[in-house]
Amino acid sequence: MTQTEQYDYIIIGAGSAGCVLANRLSADPSTSVLLLEAGPEDKSMWLKIPAGTTKVFQPGPLNWGYFTEPEPSLRGRKIYWPRGKTLGGSSSINGMVYLRGHPEDYDQWERLGCSGWGWKDVMPHFRRSEDQQHGASELHGADGPLAVTDPVIDDIAGRLFIESAMNTGLPLRKDFNDGIQEGVGRAQVTIRQGRRSSTSIAFLHPIRDRANLRVAVEALAERVLLQGVRATGVRYTQGGTSKVAVARREVILCGGVINSPQLLMLSGIGPAAHLREHGIEVALDLPGVGENLQDHLYVYYVAKCEKSLSLNHRLSGPSLYLEALKYFANRSGYLNIGAVQATAFARAVPQATRPDVEVSFRPMSLGISKNGTISLDKFPGINASCSLLRPQARGRIRLGSANPHDYPLIYANYLDNPADLRVMREGLRWIRRTFETEPLSRFISSEHAPGEAVQSDSEWENFIRDAAQSVYHPVGTCAMGTDHMAVLDHELRVRGIDGLRVVDASVMPRITSSNTNAPTIMIGEKGAEMIRAAAPK
Known part of the structure; x- marks a missing residue:
């Protein structure tokens, strides 16, 4: 027998x-939230x-x-796409980098018909979520749940990279979220006192005891239930x-760029011909569901270096146990490290009017296997990735x-546009120039990847097709507009x-020009405000 429950919001x-929505919607004790x-x-x-992060x-x-389906422009490789499957979702497994993107990203959304999503409009929602280490300002909030810290x-290696990048002409940037972006420096992270500040830790766990909130884990949504053109609930298994859970007000999909369009299509909402191929009754022919997928692609540049610069030996073998002792004793040591230690936003091609690549520097070098496992290199190495x-x-x-x-099925279609390949190629050349610039160059013994033999455009492009991976920032498959x-x-x-919304990274009509977790949290904040404004008074 099917069990039935009722809530205001699902x-x-x-x-x-x-997690942001669960916090903000359940703040009203007169509403019930599942x-x-x-x-x-x-x-x-x-x-x-x-x-x-390297474990999860x-x-x-x-x-x-x-994994994606075989990518034609990447030698037919299937590209690994990790996505969080726990409370906090991908904010529980990501690199914890807090970057909002460029103001023009959001102003473009507005020009595409997304009224109220310009830079000036989204700024209050970024500020609302933030517990900024440096306190409140016009740009930052300090009363929110989410830790944002240096x-x-x-x-040492990160400092040398920053200095070398400045010597190539990039300005030092102390705050990449100030609306200017171009430059080099240390990006802030979502870490508080040596612990990840995921959205479950920041937004959900502090309010789990609210009587009007029920959290059901290991509960797979199978279908949104419809009566005519209204969403009335969801069928799930646990x-x-x-x-069956009935929604008196709204059903809200927050499954992300893969699972939200999947659930819409399983519910009969999507491209009609595709749904019929799978024997699904069409409730609404909505051709854009699952389309418009965009993702950042990256390639590692790796150099062998003096041992003093690399953490390869500190985070592997017996030294790793020493780092674990430091961490569990007083939260010190290198287990506090995030995914990126220095960041640069640069213009790789001459005609770019704003940064077109993000370069992420790490005082270590590693490899990612075809099945998604990570291993540090045996030699002392450092790397910088170029992201389009x-x-x-x-x-x-x-x-x-x-x-x-x-x-x-995931079809990313990476590099199917020659312009993408050109920007990636020139971005990698920028990294090589930076590594060959003082003071970092003094500590480099050799270029490991791609190797000094790679010089011509075609050689760089072959390297990119062989080595490129996802930055794990997919967006856009339920785009607003x-x-x-x-x-x-x-x-x-x-x-x-009626009664059905999507609130996650899939709503972005265009990808933001940086990491996507901070913008997704902002979307949660703005979405919650819209939902509460529409509630019956």
Whole structure:
């Protein structure tokens, strides 16, 4: 027998935006909220330790462990896409970098018909979530739940990279979130006192005891229930039992760029011909569902260096146990390190009017296998990755079957536009010039990847096709806008269906020019405000 429950709001997905919504909507004690999460509780210690990213990044019970379909422009390789499958979602497994992007990103959203999403409009929502280490200002908030702090580790290699980048002409930037962006410096992170500040830790755990909030883990949403053109609830399974939750007000999808369009299509909302291929009855022909997929692509540049610069030996073998003792004794040592120790936003091609690449520097070098496992190199090494900020390529998400337990198909279409390849190539050349510049160059023994033999355009491009990986910033598959492919209106409501919204990274019509977690948290804040404003008075 199917169990039935009733709530005012049903939130599907306890990720970066879902935890924000659960906090903000349940703040009204007169409303009831159900938060569904397909993964387990976030109890693993690796989710709390900053350096634990390398553990939870790999496929496992806390990670969906997706792969793209073979990518034609990347030698037919399937590219690994980690996605958080636990409370906090991908904010529980990411690199903890806090970057908002460029003001022009949001002003472009507004020009695309997303009224109220310009830079000046989204700024209050960024500020609302923030507990900024340096206090409140016009740009930053200090009363929010989310810790935003300077990196604890001030490594020598990162300082040398910053100085060398400045010697190539980049200005020093103390705050990448000030609306200017171009420059080099230390990006802030979502870490508080040696512990990851995921959205579950920041927004959800402090309010778990609210009587009007129910959090259901290991609960997989299978279908949004519809009556005509209105969403009325959700069917989900938990512990082998089929359950139905009825929403008196709204159903809100926060499953992310893969799972939100998947659930819409499983519910009969999406491209009609594709749904019929899988025997799904079409409730609404909405061709944009699953389209407009965008992601940042990156390539590692690796150099061998003096041992004093590299953390390879400190974070492996017997030395790792010493670092663990330091961390558990007083939260000191290199287990406090985030995914990036220095950041540069640069213009790789001459005609760029603002930064077109993000360069992330790390005082270590590592490899990622085809199955998503990470291993540090045996030699002392450092690396910098070049990330393409505004890709022209567009991909899509498609159903693999009508079974909600089956993974959908991911077609990223990386580098299917020659302009993307050019920007990536010139960005890597910028990294090489920086590594060859004093003072960093003094400590470099040799270039490990791509190697000094790579010089011509075609040689660089071959290296990129062989080595490129996802930065794990997919967005856009339930885009808001006003054109015929828009899935949502500017208030994140599914076009043609009442009582149904999407609030996560999939709503972005264009990818932001930096890491996407901070913008997704902002979307959660703004979405919550819109939902509360629409509530019956």
